[in-house]
Amino acid sequence: MAEYEMESLKTFNYDRPVIEKGYANQTICIDISDFVISVKPVAEKMKDVFIGGKGFDLWLLWNAVNSTTKWSDPENAICIASGPMGGTPVYPGSGKSIVTTISPLTGSVIDSNVGGYFGPYLKFSGFDALEVTGKTSKDIVIFIDGIDEKVQVFTASGLPDDSYNLSAMLTERFAKGKPRNISVVSTGPGAKNTLMGCLNFTWYDLKRKRARYKQAGRGGIGSVFADKGIKAIVARWDTVKVKTNNPADPDSLKGVGKKYSRKIVELDPKQNQMAKIGTTHLVSIMNDFDLLPVNNFQYGRHPEAENIGQEVYGRIFDPGYDGCWMGCTLACAHGVKDFVPVTGPYKGTRVFVDGPEYETIAGCGSNLGIFDPHSAIEMNFYCDTYGLDTISVGTSTAFAMECFEMGLINETDTGGMDLSFGNRLSALEIVHQMARGEGFGQIVGRGVREMKSIFAKDFGADPDLMQDIGMEAKGLEFSEYISKESLAQQGGYGLALKGPQHDEAWLIFLDMVHNFMPTFEQKAEALHWFPMFRTWFGLCGLCKLPWNDVVPEDNKEMDEPAKVMKHVEWYAEYYSAVTGRHVQPDGLIRMSEAVYNFQRIFNLKMGFGQREHDNIPYRAVGPVKTVEYESRQERYDKQLIEKHKVDIAGKSTEEKVALLRKFREELYEKLKDAVYKRRGWNNDGIPTVETVKRLGIDFPEVLELLRVYGVE
Amino acid sequence: MMIRIDGKKHSWREGMTIKDILKDLSDSHLYAVVRINDKHISRPHFEKTLIPDNSEVFLILMIAGG
Numbered sequence: 001m002a003e004y005e006m007e008s009l010k011t012f013n014y015d016r017p018v019i020e021k022g023y024a025n026q027t028i029c030i031d032i033s034d035f036v037i038s039v040k041p042v043a044e045k046m047k048d049v050f051i052g053g054k055g056f057d058l059w060l061l062w063n064a065v066n067s068t069t070k071w072s073d074p075e076n077a078i079c080i081a082s083g084p085m086g087g088t089p090v091y092p093g094s095g096k097s098i099v100t101t102i103s104p105l106t107g108s109v110i111d112s113n114v115g116g117y118f119g120p121y122l123k124f125s126g127f128d129a130l131e132v133t134g135k136t137s138k139d140i141v142i143f144i145d146g147i148d149e150k151v152q153v154f155t156a157s158g159l160p161d162d163s164y165n166l167s168a169m170l171t172e173r174f175a176k177g178k179p180r181n182i183s184v185v186s187t188g189p190g191a192k193n194t195l196m197g198c199l200n201f202t203w204y205d206l207k208r209k210r211a212r213y214k215q216a217g218r219g220g221i222g223s224v225f226a227d228k229g230i231k232a233i234v235a236r237w238d239t240v241k242v243k244t245n246n247p248a249d250p251d252s253l254k255g256v257g258k259k260y261s262r263k264i265v266e267l268d269p270k271q272n273q274m275a276k277i278g279t280t281h282l283v284s285i286m287n288d289f290d291l292l293p294v295n296n297f298q299y300g301r302h303p304e305a306e307n308i309g310q311e312v313y314g315r316i317f318d319p320g321y322d323g324c325w326m327g328c329t330l331a332c333a334h335g336v337k338d339f340v341p342v343t344g345p346y347k348g349t350r351v352f353v354d355g356p357e358y359e360t361i362a363g364c365g366s367n368l369g370i371f372d373p374h375s376a377i378e379m380n381f382y383c384d385t386y387g388l389d390t391i392s393v394g395t396s397t398a399f400a401m402e403c404f405e406m407g408l409i410n411e412t413d414t415g416g417m418d419l420s421f422g423n424r425l426s427a428l429e430i431v432h433q434m435a436r437g438e439g440f441g442q443i444v445g446r447g448v449r450e451m452k453s454i455f456a457k458d459f460g461a462d463p464d465l466m467q468d469i470g471m472e473a474k475g476l477e478f479s480e481y482i483s484k485e486s487l488a489q490q491g492g493y494g495l496a497l498k499g500p501q502h503d504e505a506w507l508i509f510l511d512m513v514h515n516f517m518p519t520f521e522q523k524a525e526a527l528h529w530f531p532m533f534r535t536w537f538g539l540c541g542l543c544k545l546p547w548n549d550v551v552p553e554d555n556k557e558m559d560e561p562a563k564v565m566k567h568v569e570w571y572a573e574y575y576s577a578v579t580g581r582h583v584q585p586d587g588l589i590r591m592s593e594a595v596y597n598f599q600r601i602f603n604l605k606m607g608f609g610q611r612e613h614d615n616i617p618y619r620a621v622g623p624v625k626t627v628e629y630e631s632r633q634e635r636y637d638k639q640l641i642e643k644h645k646v647d648i649a650g651k652s653t654e655e656k657v658a659l660l661r662k663f664r665e666e667l668y669e670k671l672k673d674a675v676y677k678r679r680g681w682n683n684d685g686i687p688t689v690e691t692v693k694r695l696g697i698d699f700p701e702v703l704e705l706l707r708v709y710g711v712e
Numbered sequence: 713m714m715i716r717i718d719g720k721k722h723s724w725r726e727g728m729t730i731k732d733i734l735k736d737l738s739d740s741h742l743y744a745v746v747r748i749n750d751k752h753i754s755r756p757h758f759e760k761t762l763i764p765d766n767s768e769v770f771l772i773l774m775i776a777g778g
Contacts, residue, residue: 271747509744514741
């Protein structure tokens with residue numbers, strides 16, 4: 001191991017509060033410009049309105065920044081919180097942290113949901129949320145020690161840049177012989193040199209005796225972290241039991257938790273086997289339904305997709321328990337042992353890789369035309385250790401590859417790289433260049449939105465064509481599903497608050513495959529209910545996977561099987577048991593509505609929360625090029641004839657592409673109208689005064705902001 | 713000459729496909745994916761996918777993902 005030095009700059013001693021019904025009832029703010037550390041109380045109203053997790057983060061961030069704050073300004077805050085149920089060991093998926101900041105990719109609020117032990121350890125150390133502001137020219141490490149009741153800030157020199165080694169070293173340093181007591185948040189050199197940096201959150205794997213990693217990937221939070229000069233944030237906490245979170249009704253909690261855990265153990269092996277293969281089963285299923293992104297979202301299937309599917313990864317994954325939080329029976333985080341990269345600084349050495357999950361396989365595999373399972377693993381490894389978001393890396397590289405294949409850019413522009421689809425060595429070289437901050441990789445690392453400007457300005461590429469094929473909205477790169485044939489999923493992406501990430505509403509199957517929502521009103525209802533319920537997980541410190549990736553055997557007999565209401569009812573029981581605030585399932589949606597609308601208004605504060613910002617590139621709506629149309633000609637011809645009553649006889653493919661586009665873009669605008677109405681927003685996508693009053697977020701500064709936009 | 717569908721015994725015959733076993737179910741339209749032992753099979757392949765004897769078959773609603 002490399003030699004390094006750490007010197008304590010500041011020590012802040014505190015009295016750790018007793019956790020009460022899932023809350024520490026205080027947050028901590030660390031300003032690293034002058035090393036001022038302060039503790040802020042959590043008022044009852046803050047709990048009433050914002051619940052915890054993402055809600056707390058948003059409130060802290062709202063108060064930290066102003067409407068002109070840029071991502072790299074000192075006042076921008078990185079906020080990390082779990083939630084009232086975060087840290088519960090008997091209920092599956094209860095160890096999540098939610099991170100928010102002003103994103104370098106979107107210029108507005110980003111939130112990212114991540115596993116690992118940090119959020120719960122932070123809370124048990126005495127803080128519902130951590131807010132880090134300021135910037136420093138030194139490399140610093142922040143240590144939150146809940147056992148010894150102190151927060152320390154160190155300057156560090158000689159620590160490795162890459163996140164894997166860094167986290168392992170800091171785990172060893174602070175563990176005092178108990179590495180499971182440590183969780184490290186860190187990033188790597190890719191985050192420093194791009195706008196798409198991720199954060200790695202660790203959990204300690206007792207069986208494999210190593211720190212494992214989960215990522216807060218989206219929106220460049222890692223880049224903010226690196227830009228601030230933070231090397232790592234470390235939390236230390238002791239043994240976790242049910243009583244550590246001091247639930248209001250521990251017996252009820254244990255009852256519902258055990259019931260849920262047992263059901264998952266019983267049903268997951270009969271359903272998607274996520275404890276065995278994670279999310280890799282989605283690869284072949286998406287491919288079969290023409291939904292797997294191939295070659296920058298042009299196509300939805302590929303004959304070689306089986307090569308990167310569950311059967312292959314099922315053989316490659318290292319067997320064993322892979323829960324990113326204690327006691328989670330879904331345990332879907334998997335890894336590859338003794339992987340030997342063929343490129344980069346780890347070439348020829350054995351490494352452990354956390355992943356890959358579906359998004360990485362699709363983003364860094366099929367969407368780049370790469371169907372070699374080991375290339376996706378290597379991309380996964382280097383993105384993690386360099387601190388890069390695999391989704392933004394994949395989607396950005398896919399865009400650059402299509403531009404290269406279409407002649408919009410050439411080998412002179414790429415520094416001599418052949419960026420044809422399928423060129424795995426070039427894809428990996430892009431990632432290495434991102435980490436080094438050099439070459440064409442540095443341009444790709446600016447993200448799709450900036451690439452479009454650079455390619456137009458410096459290389460003379462057609463801006464209109466790039467607007468159609470560049471898969472970003474609000475500045476964030478799309479995650480890895482083809483949405484062309486599902487209007488509801490187009491809304492799921494385009495109307496998502498932070499940009500096109502599927503964690504608000506993944507409706508492709510419900511809409512396209514099951515046809516559960518044939519009307520606009522039904523789609524709008526789905527685009528209300530699902531984002532609200534999924535938001536709720538982020539308020540409470542929970543993972544959404546146990547909710548609907550494993551379903552009760554009698555779920556199909558329910559009125560609305562898509563909502564998995566039995567599980568929703570259990571979540572209401574769970575919330576009531578922890579917080580002592582008794583709630584019915586409808587109450588969970590109401591909690592989310594307040595925070596969701598507040599985040600929409602936060603976007604407005606940053607200048608991005610209106611109808612025009614919900615636009616998406618046409619590639620997400622329909623076929624841009626004739627080859628895309630022809631790949632699904634039967635489907636598209638049928639739609640033109642039957643749905644749109646067009647006589648296509650004698651029409652060229654170009655004409656049919658144009659006609660389909662006109663119809664589909666109109667439908668997307670109508671969808672916006674329906675969803676805005678359902679959500680209680682005006683026709684410009686802004687929450688009405690009536691809505692904010694109903695939800696209890698009619699703060700004076702909110703009403704003033706609405707007034708500026710003509711909403712009174 | 714037997715398979716199990718969601719844990720229940722079901723007779724098997726040579727040439728039996730996924731489509732064959734679903735046609736007798738009133739809620740077959742709900743199943744977008746069927747697992748045969750460890751392999752997921754999606755609806756577009758139901759008609760052509762043969763079910764081997766002694767298979768464990770699981771009917772999957774497939775409403776989640778992402």
